[in-house]
Amino acid sequence: MKCDICNAETGINYGNSNAVLCNGCSSSEEIMDQVAAGLIKPAPTGGPSTTVDFSTQSTHKIALLISIIGWVVFSLGAVGSLLMLSGGPPAVLTCVGFSISGLLIIAAGEVTKSTAENAAHSREILKIMRDKT
The missing domain is CATH 1.10.287 (Helix Hairpins)
Structure with a gap:
């Protein structure tokens, strides 16, 4: 998955259910305040997956x-x-x-x-x- 802020690859979501954040972005208080306020939303994924799992x-x-x-x-x-x-x-x-x-x-x-x-x-x-x- 990719960080919603800097698009860096991250294996662990350091954010919450509203945003995917890498470790670097999650350590910024300003970004975490924006996530808590709901100002940062994840990018749309295009709906449910139709690909084969x-x-x-x-x-x-x-x-x-x-x-x-x-x-x-x-x-x-x-x-x-x-x-x-x-x-x-x-x-x-x-x-x-x-x-x-x-x-x-x-x-x-x-x-x-x-x-x-x-x-x-x-x-x-x-x-x-x-x-x-």
Whole structure:
């Protein structure tokens, strides 16, 4: 992000929600008084982003991979429990545990996907709020 005053690149916003400031500009009392008074506003960003967010896209792929692995583990456990019926309760319980592990892995993939979507929506809301100020 860039400082609203001097256009210097900054990784941390030393200002507030009204303005992005670099460390140098945030140490000036005059500039901070203008920010507090609302005289310095951030430059418009052109509305919500329509570009592809590659971090979210890659997170979706990772979540899909986790879910696929979970479905494979669940399926192997389910098929194994059917094949092990003649092996007695310990063999069947082992395969049922395998199936439950698969379901937990699927849930982990879904939680990962939901977290990525929540982060993407939060970024969009932040952009909309910044454009309104």
